[in-house]
Amino acid sequence: MEQRVAADPKDGSTPDAAGADARRRIPRTDAVLRDPRLLEAAGRLGTGRVKSAVHRAQQRAREGAVPPEAVADTAVALLPRSPVGLRPVINATGVLLHTNLGRAPLSAAARQAVRDAAGPTDVELDLGTGVRARRGRTALAALRAAVPAAPAVHLVNNGAAALVLAATALAAGREIVVGRGELVEIGDGFRLPDLLVSTGARLREVGTTNRTTVADYAEAVGPRTAFVLKVHPSNFRITGFTHAADVAELTDLGVPVVVDIGSGLLARHPLLPEEPDAHTQLTAGAALVTASGDKLLGGPQCGLLLGREDLIGALSRHPLARALRVDKLTLAALEATLTGPATPTDEALAADPAELTRRAERLAALLRADGADVRAVASEATVGGGGAPGVTLPSAALSLPERYATALRTGPVPVVGRLEAGRCLLDLRAVPEPDDAHLAEAVRSVEGRWAT
Structure with a gap:
């Protein structure tokens, strides 16, 4: 028996014919890409990403999810707001x-500095002489000026890297004396002892979790000792029956004292009286201070090394320093942080x-x-x-x-x-x-x- 298909009451065509007609009306890719909104988006997001959005919009039209006339609008709606996955919050x-939100937000001055440094810069060129110059010299000068107690300074790409460079350059194959109460976990499962041992240094733990005296350090220091390490415990406090030797007490042991203050506070802050700062540790006799740039300093992620000229010189010329160096955007943001107005932090x-x-x-x-x-x-x-x-x-x-x-x-x-x-x-x-x-x-x- 012959089967008849009912006509579409709207236009008299069969459903299949109506669907085919709609698909024929789907605009060509090149025509959609001429939409001014998509042309502008291609300049921000790239042609490939815009074309992919157009193809997805056309497929939705083929499936009947959107009318053919809405392909361009749909493609615009499918585009991401930014060319990167990171979203401002x-x-x-x-x-x-x-930490999960990127720590310190940059100041307006630092953001402008990053934009200015995004193109070609004189990061390693003396424009006056036309010859190679010290990388990041103006940022280093700004850091040196911000910490007058530091005879010399150096930068690496984060706080942990600063400590790794110090341990590698000064203590590989030798011993680092450190109090047991300062062997901390620095986040995301990374632990300070593992980090230091990975450099080829050997840890000599002294004292107990809650009490470590100068005598404990003195008994451990010997011919194999590269330096004594003091670490500021992050994210926790030990209270009660406690004691920790301070830097001034350790300076007579005959070896350098390296202090990791962690949070990047350069000088005392009235609201944070117990937070260690670089100036205080250096004036107390620390040979080297390491810190992060993206915490209380309020700058970009980087590691600060502040201290004696001979130690900084050895660190800056060590082969590992090349692998840990910061890029021009970080240098620009740090300098603007140090020399500019108050940071958001x-x-x-x-x-x-x-x-x-x-x-x-x-x-x-x-x-x-x-x-x-x-x-x-x-x-x-x-x-x-x-x-x-x-x-x-x-x-x-x-x-x-x-x-x-x-x-x-x-x-x-x-x-x-x-x-x-x-x-x-x-x-x-x-x-x-x-x-x-x-x-x-x-x-x-x-x-x-x-x-x-």
């Missing part, structure tokens, strides 16, 4: 130097709790007017990044229902807060005031998504 965790540390409360109350009032379940609350922030363990900083936060946490984190402008007592807190101490509008818009965006 608002740090509302209350942790000023959040400085500003967050110095934030006035009363002003933070005023900001939180103003934002809460605005958002409540829009129907959000939000209130301003007192909060406590921390330094983070291994700096100032146990120190809390009075702050203020927006308190929202817990369900906001995921929605804010996955929004168009990700906002990362913290969960506390069944609420999502957005702590303002690490949020620059100009970002308050973005924070409010992010909360409104969540409300809008739930409303629809």
Whole structure:
């Protein structure tokens, strides 16, 4: 028996014919790529990525998910906001130097310096003479000026690398004397003893977890000793029946004293009285101080080596120094950090709790007017990044229902807060005031998504 196919009541064609007609109307790739929005995107993201988005949009049209006329719009919607996977976020965790969020945010001066250094620069060229010059000389001069107690300075690509270079250049095949209470884990499962032993040095542990005296170090120092190492314990504190020999007590042992202060504080800070700083350790007699540049210094990720000229000279000329050197962008950002205005880290540390409360109350009032379940609350922030363990900083936060946490984190402008007592807190101490509008818009965006 002959089977008949019902006609489409809209245009009289069969369903198959209608589908084929729609597919014939899908625009060609080259035609879609001429869309001004996609031409602009190709300049930002690359032609390959834009063409891939067009192909995916055309496939959706073939499957009937979008009409042929919407291919260009769909391709634009499929494009990423940035050519890289890293996304800017608002740090509302209350942790000023959040390792998972890249630690110290760069200052406006440092960001501009990175942009200026992105093209060809005179990083190793003396423009006056036309001959090769010392790499990063102006950044090194800025670091030297920032730490007058350091006769010489050197840079590597992170804080752990600074300690590795020191151990490799000064102690390979020899001994490093270190207190047991300072054999710390530095994060992500990496442990200081493993790091040091990997350089070919041998560790000579002295004292106990909670008490190490000068006599313990003196008994261990011998002909095979390369240096005594002092390490600032990060992320924890030992209290109670404790004792740790200080640098000044160790300088008479006949070997260099190397101090890893970790957090990159160059001079004493009134809010962080127990945090070791480079100036104090050097004036107390440390031969070498190592630190990170992306923590309390507020700069890019790098490792600082500050100390005696003979030791810095040996480190800078060691073959490993080449593998650990920093690039021109880091040099530019560090110099601008050292010579420019206060960094975002400085500003967050110095934030006035009363002003933070005023900001939180103003934002809460605005958002409540829009129907959000939000209130301003007192909060406590921390330094983070291994700096100032146990120190809390009075702050203020927006308190929202817990369900906001995921929605804010996955929004168009990700906002990362913290969960506390069944609420999502957005702590303002690490949020620059100009970002308050973005924070409010992010909360409104969540409300809008739930409303629809």
